[in-house]
Amino acid sequence: MDGGGLKSVAIIGAGITGLTAAFNLNRRGIPVTVYEAGSRVGGVIQSIRESGYLAEFGPNTILETSPKIGQLVRDAGLESRRLDPDPKAEARYVVRYQRPIAMPASPLGFFTTPLFTARAKLAVLREPFVPRRRDGKEESVAEFVARRLGQEFLDHAIDALVAGVYAGDPYKLSVPQAFPKLAQLEAQYGSLIKGQILGARERKKRGEVAKDRAPKFSFDEGLQVLPETLRERLGGAMRLNTTVTRLAQTESGWVLELSERGQETRAEHSAVLYAGTAHKMAELGLETRAELSFRPFSEIRYPPVASVVLGFRREDVVHACDGFGMLIPRVEGFKILGTIFSSSLFPNRAPAGHLTLTSYVGGERYPELASLPPERLFDLTCADLRVILGVRGKPTFQHSVFYPKAIPQYVIGYGRYRQLMADIEAKAPGLFVAGHYRDGISLSDSMVSGCNVADRVEAYCRACMESGTARTT
């Protein structure tokens, strides 16, 4: 397709979803214009190099859960800059009895781990015999896990996992919305354990990898390399410091109202992809022939999170920090939600003889802590790390970033927002919605979302070009 006659597709948001979609469309000859409210690309991805440290404040790794992810990296010409983690850094710790305990990596390890009592282990062994729920009730993660695996497993493992992944509360998140694979395993196999074993064969057939098995990776200069490279590949198609404030459907496409460095302008496009955030989408004016509104998306909750990156001299930390990181359940009484052992994971994250620890504060557990001034965040993080990892001395590097609205919570009833997004796409031809609030909150989910929406946009543009409705003149 030469794109002749087609006005460019407007892509709103230069986070990883929007950039992935823009890059894929551009490669297929579909003209795009990317509008980004901020002054940089990448959205929540933020890597900085300073004083010999490489700090990641948003996501730390990409999970290669789909072949589309590796393909995007190759297409962007980034294969040689891809950085796989140190294979020795596989261990994941969960804090119990105030110290990090390695999560069992095998069935034998599960029986011998001090992480769970004999009673909790028995409850897990009984899981295949727990009847599946048949009344159709949408359960919270907490209800589901307590029913199938017991309260101790919920309090000492899943609560920590939910804080680590969603910065969320297991009593609020919905199983089918936030962890759909768990709901499917129960529905299909009647048991998580049976489903885990039998489902592996089916995933292999589809070329998919389970999240707990998927290879992780980053890039030599951190994850920011990916959005910056995609931006370079897009050339002049990028408009930074430009907020889209309103969308109006016309006979031949869409008119966008823009606010660019204080100047109000307009632009015409054949199609629009909204790849921003749900809370910003709710502020966007929408005028369509069908009666549709973005307003309900303001109800989607994004709790605040602060990322705190601290560097220490190696000899000032007693624990080996020899793994991916540690998750901290609420019942342990610490303020931080968890910590990634960043410099154990990748080789170039700290100067020789030093290490980097990336901790998260806030989320649904303690939202009021996330907005504390940096000095107080450093102090409370150091206080927790002192107890858990035996950190002594002062940090040699400290930096924090506050995300006032970090991660959307897929709570009970979230399906109605997803249905509304599907309705918007169906009833307003040429308007597409994708990203972390629709297709899964992880970086890999967002990349796959960007790839899939690019296919939908391309199909729409081709159909328009064939019927002649998207011609400029």
Ligand SMILES: Cc1cc2nc3c(=O)[nH]c(=O)nc-3n(C[C@H](O)[C@H](O)[C@H](O)COP(=O)(O)OP(=O)(O)OC[C@H]3O[C@@H](n4cnc5c(N)ncnc54)[C@H](O)[C@@H]3O)c2cc1C
């Ligand atoms: C602190 C933190 C840690 C995380 N850790 C991990 C991790 O370790 N692993 C993992 O897989 N995932 C992690 N995630 C989640 C993952 O990073 C995100 O889900 C993903 O990056 C979202 O990408 P996105 O493009 O959909 O949205 P965003 O990155 O939010 O980008 C949206 C962009 O749209 C722009 N925008 C919005 N509205 C408008 C408008 N009207 N006009 C113009 N521009 C607009 C915004 O300015 C923004 O730049 C983390 C997230 C956070 C916040």
